[in-house]
Amino acid sequence: MLLRHTPKEITERKGVTINPAKTCQPVGAMYAALGVHGCLPHSHGSQGCCSYHRSVLTRHYKDPIMAGTSSFTEGSSVFGGQANLLAALTNMFTIYNPDLVAVHTTCLSETIGDDIPQIVHKATEDGKIPEGKHVIHCNTPSYVGSHVTGFSNMCTGIVKGLAKHTGNAIDQVNILPGWVEPSDMREIKRIAKEMEAKIVMYPDTSDVVDAPQTGEFKMYPAGGTTVEAIASSGDSIKTLACGSWASEDAAKQLDSSFKVPYEVLDIPVGLSATDRFIEALANAAKVPVPDSFIAERGRLVDVIADMTQYLHGKKVAIFGDPDQLIPMVEFLLDLDMIPTHVISGTPGKKFTAKIKELCAEKAPNVQVQNGAQSDMFLLHQWIKNEPVDLLLGNTYGKYIARDEEIPFVRYGFPILDRIGHSYFSTVGYTGGIRLLEMMLGAIMDRQERECSDIKMELVM
Amino acid sequence: MSEKRKLPDPSIVKEEILAKYPPKIARKRAKSMVVVDQTVDQEIQSNVRTIPGIITQRGCCYAGCKGVVLGPTRDIVNLVHGPIGCSFYAWLTRRNQTDAGEEGPDGENFINYCFSTDMQDENIVFGGEKKLKQAIQEIYEIFKPKAIGVFSTCPVGLIGDDVHAVSREMKEKLGDCNVFGFSCEGYKGVSQSAGHHIANNALFKHVIGNDDTAPKGKYNINLLGEYNIGGDAFELDRIFDLCGINLISTFSGNSTVSGFERSHTADLNLVMCHRSINYVAEMMETKYGIPWFKVNFIGAEATAKSLRRLGEYYGDADLIARIEEVIAAELPGVKAAAKAVLPTTDGKLAMMFVGGSRAHHYQELFAEMGMTTVSAGYEFAHRDDYEGRKVLPSIKVDADSRNIEELKIEPDETRYNPRKTEEELAELEKNGLEFSEYKGMYTEMADQSLIVDDISHWESDKLIEYYKPDIFCAGIKEKYVVQKMGIPLKQLHSYDYGGPYAGFEGAKNFYTDIERMLSTTIWKKLKAPWLSKETDPCICAEFVA
Ligand code: SF4
Ligand code: SF4
16 A cells, blocks of 8 residues: 555644645746746745755656756855845856746745845946846745745736736737646637637747747747737736636736736636636626637537546545636546545635535535645545545545555646646537546546446447 | 767857846856866855846755655645645645555545635734644544644744644644654745755654654665655665565655654664765764665666665675576666667757756766767755765855754764764775765866856756757756657656656656657658758759759
8 A cells, every 4th residue: 555554533633734736926926927938936045945846746757847046055045145046047048048937936935035026126326127028027935825825926926016007908819727737728829819808918938838849949948928929918908817816816916916807717727717717708708708719618518428427426526726716626627526535725805705605506515625724635535435436636646545445536736647737628518528538548448347247338 | 889079169159148137147157157177176156146037946845745755655644734726736736656554543644635724814914823733633633643733834834833843732632643743834945956955854853763663674774865766765665675675765756654653763874865865874873873875776877886886885795696586687777768769869968957866866877878068057955966976065154054953963862873883984095985975076077078057047047058968857847848859748747647767667668758759750851841941042943943
């Protein structure tokens, strides 16, 4: 057994988190910053954090993840990191020539209390930031929130640093896609194009972390939302913020700074959330929904109707980030599956209420917890006490899945051991079909592996 | 195998690289980039501060301490005191395999778990000691481990939490659980290296020597600096078994705290990765009288040589004969495997920038395949790892090293027992055994090859452009950067999830893996066919005609 010391009996914990269902803020900030074209993320702290964040993103995307670090030493941790950040900015602009640098903090620089705006101001005064280049920043103390908070903070940092208001309203809708994969961002762009809705979306990591292999390494790949496009978002007519945890703050910032009204939506995962997204986008962009979406939607509905017998009544355990979990749980309910255990390490009071509300009718016994000590250790204990038919979550779920012999579908961050998430979207109606394909595949493979020879079915 | 080709002089590319840097940075980096000239003594600047913003390979002190040295030990709970990330990223990401056997009291294995105090803002403001105590208590109640290691991350040092005091208190309170702390905040030192030292110190203070049970074997040794990546230690266990050698403990691949506790009963310490573990070797020699020498089990010839040295140390005819038998049985198969890959590998160029020993050790393996290492360097080594321990007295202790504790070790009052007399050691040295010695990477590198310490992204980019190597060895952060340039990258931290590469079987695996990487079809199909046609003048000419 891989997790042989996990007891079935649950005891209350207040001090130790075991097998966390979250990680720290800066990795989210780094990922968000990669969604701006020509951006070099920068980690202001000791170099270990940066190395770890680059590593986990690299393992998840199997693509280059470039970022700088202030490489604090003991001296900087005593005297503050201003000198390190100033040096880093000079070096990065001189050696790597990015269009902009996106600075995020770490626990260390936060604990010291380094004042990033002041340091960036000083860098500007001292002429360390070349003409036409930008430095944006956000605070990402990891002892608050989770990796999702960091993503959100960098989105807000992007708005603060780059969005502008010229007073000339532009007939376009801002989409803040939330923490989704490059494939998802590509799909959202496709949907908008198909609807002839004019949008500006950021961050956009497509064509950055799923860069093509051409024999040429591009430090700044083709993708990422351009500084100009982001600047124009202050003049947009509306913002659609996907995922309250990842996108709401940035949307609020656009509203408070530039009077761009916003609407918070779920990330369009599954049938119902996609329905709402399509309608919201059509309304915001003042375009009709083309008939092609009736067909797209119909294909997803068709697959569900055809395969419902394999899904109906199946119990599911799921862990990950609130913005993903909420629409996914709703999708499971649309499939007549039973969300049974739901865990997120990311705090936020409204999460459990929302899940309970969604499940009230069809899965009233759902166990849900988030925030402190809401970890995969607890999830595993819940599963031992009430087994499930399917487990959904990031790569670390495979240790539980193997011990408890549960069919397992990788969903969320990080996925370190399979490909697909970069290329095949799980948002929109088409993404819904992909989710179904993965879940059905896992469930059916299990049935075929475990059934007796007599019960083997050719057609399923 | 082909003649060693004469390497081109990289001085010009070195100048080009430096020209891009601001002048101060250029001056500093110049000292870490050395064109090898074996006719003179050359100093290679290393273990100095990383330049902010330069895009380094390096990680932090905590990574070296928790991740590298303690991570592979299965029967200890490694509790990370800090915000969540530091623990999360170190969770199973180094491929230390371990064999805990069946479940039960001896089957303790906490490696698959990740423990953190997950500090919150109130812990940062008001201190985290209370939460740490609580966490230790809970771990004890749930898991009853025999040991708990507490690792400090960056903010901990700053807010003044005393992990050592908390550990002492909890150890006393719990009674049957060895709790000890590590002040391995990420900002200490300049790289992972500081963490190795801190880990060595704590193991020596709190674990080594706790159990005097006499070993059972006839020849009892420890293997130091072998981390069982991809099962390396399993292969070495197999070889030691065949030779009749009893391994008391490995620091720290496939290891247990119980093994460490008895490690001072060994006759000899073999040191693989000098950088990460030489401190333990030195301290065990001073305190218990156990000699050490450097070995290398990466490469078939190197493995055979290391085994023979072991035989010489014992000077026992039976053992020597048995070792020769093992080598005779194993080596031909390995040689045949090397020969089989030669058509693909011979004459190819390799570059490697990794770790604190692998960039040296793997040069031997590549040489066995007829490949030349044109440029190499470490990520977190010190001058002695390049130039040999002879330079130790001349290394200046700077501000960043001074804050890493040097333990004052005295011979143990009752247990100091020199395994060999001065005369015996001198005699063995006369016959070529070199105790307490490591000659470093430098001596083995060809003239005009280029050593670069703590290489930056810009430097490796330019060097790849210059050397056009057939294979590049580094870590995960570099993996896809280099591959996007069309050059296969072999990860020498994780082995790209393959291995083992140590010992005889490992060498065979490595040969075939490298052969596969060098003959991978896709590298020849990177360009879309219509693009290559456009640029191909012959085809254009045909069309014109
Ligand atoms: S110190 Fe903070 S930012 Fe750095 S890895 Fe740890 S949790 Fe993340
Ligand atoms: S916070 Fe410090 S200890 Fe943690 S990963 Fe970052 S540098 Fe390392």
